[in-house]
Amino acid sequence: MLSVDVEVDRRDFPVRVALEVADGERVALFGPSGAGKTTVLEVIAGLVPPRRGTVELNGRVLAAAAETFVDIPSWRRRVGLLRQDPGLFPHLSVRANLLYARSARAAELPALAEELGIAGLLSAMPARLSGGQRHRVALGRLLLAHCDALLLDEPFASLDAALRRSLTALVKDLSSERAVPSVLVTHQLSDAQAFADRLAVIDHGAVLQAGGPDEVVLRPASRRVAELVGYLGFVPAPGAASGGTAGADVVAGVHPDRVVAGADPDRGLVVTGTVLAARPSGAGWEADLRAGDAAFTCRLPDRPDGARVSVTVLDPPYFGPDGALAAEQGRDDVQGALDEFDAAAGGHLLAERDHGEDKRYRV
Amino acid sequence: MGAAVIWIALLGPVITLFVHLSPGDIWTALTGAGDLDPLITSLEAGGVTLAVLALLCTPLAWMLARDRLPFPRVWEAGLLMSLLLPPLVIGLLLVFMVGPYTPIGHILGWMHQSATNTFLALVIAEVYESAPYYVLGATAAFSGVDTRIEEAAGLLGDRPRGVFRRVTLPLAAPGLAMAMAVAWARAMGAFGAVVIIAYHPYGIPLQIFTTLDETGLASALPYALVLLVVALPLPMAAYIWSARAERRRRG
Numbered sequence: 001m002l003s004v005d006v007e008v009d010r011r012d013f014p015v016r017v018a019l020e021v022a023d024g025e026r027v028a029l030f031g032p033s034g035a036g037k038t039t040v041l042e043v044i045a046g047l048v049p050p051r052r053g054t055v056e057l058n059g060r061v062l063a064a065a066a067e068t069f070v071d072i073p074s075w076r077r078r079v080g081l082l083r084q085d086p087g088l089f090p091h092l093s094v095r096a097n098l099l100y101a102r103s104a105r106a107a108e109l110p111a112l113a114e115e116l117g118i119a120g121l122l123s124a125m126p127a128r129l130s131g132g133q134r135h136r137v138a139l140g141r142l143l144l145a146h147c148d149a150l151l152l153d154e155p156f157a158s159l160d161a162a163l164r165r166s167l168t169a170l171v172k173d174l175s176s177e178r179a180v181p182s183v184l185v186t187h188q189l190s191d192a193q194a195f196a197d198r199l200a201v202i203d204h205g206a207v208l209q210a211g212g213p214d215e216v217v218l219r220p221a222s223r224r225v226a227e228l229v230g231y232l233g234f235v236p237a238p239g240a241a242s243g244g245t246a247g248a249d250v251v252a253g254v255h256p257d258r259v260v261a262g263a264d265p266d267r268g269l270v271v272t273g274t275v276l277a278a279r280p281s282g283a284g285w286e287a288d289l290r291a292g293d294a295a296f297t298c299r300l301p302d303r304p305d306g307a308r309v310s311v312t313v314l315d316p317p318y319f320g321p322d323g324a325l326a327a328e329q330g331r332d333d334v335q336g337a338l339d340e341f342d343a344a345a346g347g348h349l350l351a352e353r354d355h356g357e358d359k360r361y362r363v
Numbered sequence: 364m365g366a367a368v369i370w371i372a373l374l375g376p377v378i379t380l381f382v383h384l385s386p387g388d389i390w391t392a393l394t395g396a397g398d399l400d401p402l403i404t405s406l407e408a409g410g411v412t413l414a415v416l417a418l419l420c421t422p423l424a425w426m427l428a429r430d431r432l433p434f435p436r437v438w439e440a441g442l443l444m445s446l447l448l449p450p451l452v453i454g455l456l457l458v459f460m461v462g463p464y465t466p467i468g469h470i471l472g473w474m475h476q477s478a479t480n481t482f483l484a485l486v487i488a489e490v491y492e493s494a495p496y497y498v499l500g501a502t503a504a505f506s507g508v509d510t511r512i513e514e515a516a517g518l519l520g521d522r523p524r525g526v527f528r529r530v531t532l533p534l535a536a537p538g539l540a541m542a543m544a545v546a547w548a549r550a551m552g553a554f555g556a557v558v559i560i561a562y563h564p565y566g567i568p569l570q571i572f573t574t575l576d577e578t579g580l581a582s583a584l585p586y587a588l589v590l591l592v593v594a595l596p597l598p599m600a601a602y603i604w605s606a607r608a609e610r611r612r613r614g
Contacts (some may be wrong), residue, residue: 045518047514073517074514074517075517075518075519075520075522075523075526077518078520079518080519081514081515081518083511087509087511087512087515088512089512089515089516089530089534090534090612091534091611091612100516100519100521100529101519101520101521102521103520124614125611125612125614126614127613127614128613138515141519142519145519145520
């Protein structure tokens with residue numbers, strides 16, 4: 001079990017994170033660049049000291065900056081860190097790299113090399129390896145070192161999508177097999193979803209939301225989280241929220257992948273808007289739509305037909321004027337209110353950020 | 364074309380040396396009793412100088428490269444000052460620093476040593492003339508080693524000393540070898556400081572100077588050839604070894 005509850009001083013803003021990862025569990029810290037994700041990993045690895053709090057691994061206190069001060073040096077922490085640059089030792093062969101750790105057992109090498117697909121490369125020098133092979137070697141080096149926790153700092157960000165998928169699957173299998181807690185840091189939501197059992201959205205040094213990957217994406221706790229997980233527009237949804245929220249200020253989050261063409265009120269919120277632009281995207285089309293003052297982007301299987309189209313936003317999250325996820329009313333109430341709102345051509349659009357929120361999540 | 368012109372121009376003095384030397388001159392100059400003593404003195408003093416540099420200056424270079432020293436610019440400025448002082452001036456100042464009538468001179472005296480006109484004085488002069496070149500070269504060599512690779516080694520359970528021995532030193536070694544080669548060349552050719560505080564025992568540069576002074580240019584030239592022949596192998600070996608290490612890394 002990896003347990004982290006720390007505050008770290010940084011030049012721009014402090015990072016405050018509480019995190020618990022069970023053996024064999026995989027957690028992804030997802031957020032924009034500079035949010036403080038890597039700082040969390042560096043604190044766990046012993047490369048950055050915390051200002052306050054503790055880091056514990058399997059009951060061992062690795063760092064404590066509270067009543068007592070503990071700072072176990074990184075070389076005694078038994079924590080493996082895999083970065084985007086795999087950091088292979090360029091003067092050593094693949095075999096020597098894999099067996100670098102004093103705790104590495106040569107007897108385990110052949111089977112692991114086979115599993116990682118690098119058995120034929122053991123005598124090669126790192127400079128001769130492809131990007132994917134280097135990452136496999138770096139991963140093997142960590143596994144042979146028998147680390148008690150695996151930290152992954154956007155390790156595959158520079159690789160192509162197919163290679164990234166296969167390596168993510170490999171790490172996922174190996175971390176489960178070894179039953180070590182794993183923490184992945186990434187700004188690619190798809191990587192986080194592919195890897196993690198739990199997802200924590202981090203921004204400006206604070207965890208904004210934590211939960212299952214589906215839960216975080218489908219029910220973001222705030223508009224800021226929604227923006228971070230890919231919602232590309234917010235349409236007015238007056239009457240959507242219950243609990244006395246000012247109706248006209250409630251908005252529905254539109255995720256471009258959660259939109260279908262046509263009006264289907266049984267499946268979600270129907271929005272009729274003007275097509276501002278449409279461009280091919282993958283196997284379909286990406287369209288920018290405007291409904292009243294609100295604009296949003298959606299992906300549709302076919303090119304939008306005509307200047308004005310209706311789309312259905314599938315089961316959208318609603319946000320109150322404070323930016324927080326609002327409790328929902330019946331879909332019919334929402335749709336009725338939206339129709340009235342459309343008729344009046346009112347409403348407003350996104351981008352109010354809620355960095356001031358001091359809610360802390362234990363991940 | 365330009366490169367060839369520069370290369371030949373730089374080689375000009377060496378070519379001139381060979382043009383003005385005959386096998387007879389070399390034989391006559393180097394076969395007398397004690398004629399090779401300056402060569403042995405230079406090699407011994409150069410070897411001791413390199414050992415001193417490796418032992419004392421390598422840690423300094425590492426600390427400079429890794430920002431482990433407070434006020435690093437002050438340390439760098441100190442190095443540059445010793446680099447910018449003309450060797451002759453260094454020699455004069457060394458007399459005031461370690462000469463027989465100074466506190467250090469007295470301490471050395473109690474130990475039955477002297478830092479003027481002794482082998483120790485020769486080594487001191489060579490260290491002062493070559494150390495800044497070695498430290499600057501070694502600092503650059505250490506700076507070229509990615510600290511993230513060192514961190515990776517630490518996270519694999521290697522202690523800092525082990526990381527230095529197994530990662531930092533091997534990766535910096537080609538650069539260190541080159542710095543050592545430059546320092547060796549400086550030490551073997553050291554003259555300015557040497558002529559002030561270590562006129563005796565003669566190394567090769569002083570032998571050249573005194574022979575030129577006493578018997579003329581022709582009889583001094585064979586010693587120049589000897590200096591070239593004994594000073595060249597180490598830098599050449601460093602070059603070759605560095606190139607091989609680089610090739611090996613590239614697989």
